[in-house]
Amino acid sequence: QGYPLEVQASNEFIAKSFIAHLMQFQGHLPNIKLHSFAYYAAEYWMDHARKTQMDNLNELASRLLQVDNSAFFNWVRIHDVDLPWNSRELSRSHKDIAPPIYYAAQGGLIMILNSLLKHHADVNAQGGRYGNPLQVASVDGHEDIVQLLIENGADVNAQDGEYGSALQAASAYGH
Helix, strand or coil: CCCCCCHHHHHHHHHHHHHHHHHCCCCCCCCCCCCHHHHHHHHHHHHHHHCCCCHHHHHHHHHHCCCCCHHHHHHHHHCCCCCHHHCCCCCCCHHHCCCHHHHHHHHCCHHHHHHHHHCCCCCCCCCCCCCCHHHHHHHCCCHHHHHHHHHCCCCCCCCECCCECHHHHHHHCCC
16 A cells, blocks of 8 residues: 655655755864765755755755855865765865855756845856856756846856856757
């Protein structure tokens, strides 16, 4: 017979648990081996968050994705979804890490991106493998994110990153 499982509620619970775990990594991360749960939470919290768009989850995720929050930088140091080969490089400098809006765009986290934009995040912020939020959203085929960024003033002609422009980035992956 089995037990009915509410998928969205389950994903919300998992994402909240992962984010709460990552939020404990404030301040300087010592070069010690972290518990494997930290690596797992860092790698997969956005996957679970994307499957639920609950306001209370977005509040917590928005707190993590703040440039003045050392837990944000430590999350990226533990697992950089943009540059996975740079993961677990716990001594990376802040200047080597893309801004939070970039990661929200990459993760397809539209409600979190909306929140960041309402708090005056720079829609054209530079950084990351693909150069800016519009290009990373284009690479990953997040049409709703691309639309939101353009509506909020993203420069569609910005030249930077691995593919040069958002159009080239989208085209490279057939979007």
